[in-house]
Amino acid sequence: MIATLEIATSEHSVLVDITDLVADKVRERGVQSGVCTLYVPHTTAAVTINEGADPTVAEDLLAGLERLVPWNHPYRHREGNSAAHIKATLVGSSVQVPIDGGRLLLGTWQRIFFCEFDGPRTRKVRLHLPTGA
Numbered sequence: 001m002i003a004t005l006e007i008a009t010s011e012h013s014v015l016v017d018i019t020d021l022v023a024d025k026v027r028e029r030g031v032q033s034g035v036c037t038l039y040v041p042h043t044t045a046a047v048t049i050n051e052g053a054d055p056t057v058a059e060d061l062l063a064g065l066e067r068l069v070p071w072n073h074p075y076r077h078r079e080g081n082s083a084a085h086i087k088a089t090l091v092g093s094s095v096q097v098p099i100d101g102g103r104l105l106l107g108t109w110q111r112i113f114f115c116e117f118d119g120p121r122t123r124k125v126r127l128h129l130p131t132g133a
């Protein structure tokens, strides 16, 4: 089954912790075990899993990506957002998280982040969940 999250951002580039929203969907749908696939159907946004305990990690991830792929560069794409397209490709458009006992089996420090690289915008994250038991 598919569930959809809508994520509204207010900044140009930001990582949004969506772990609790995903966990709510797993609980609402009564999923006990299997794999949750999260998929971002956008070309300038992404999804990743990384440390959420210290918020400076997300800030450093964004800053590191900006150093790798600076916004200001003579890219060819006329829309002017090639840096966001490149970051989306580097980070990726999907992740998978195992579910057991109705819970996401994330590591102690892991959180799921929606990554906006060309906001602010309202975006979708698709969740493909196993059928609830």
Ligand code: ZN
Residues within 6 Å of the ligand: 077, 079, 080, 081, 082, 085
């Ligand atoms: Zn573009």
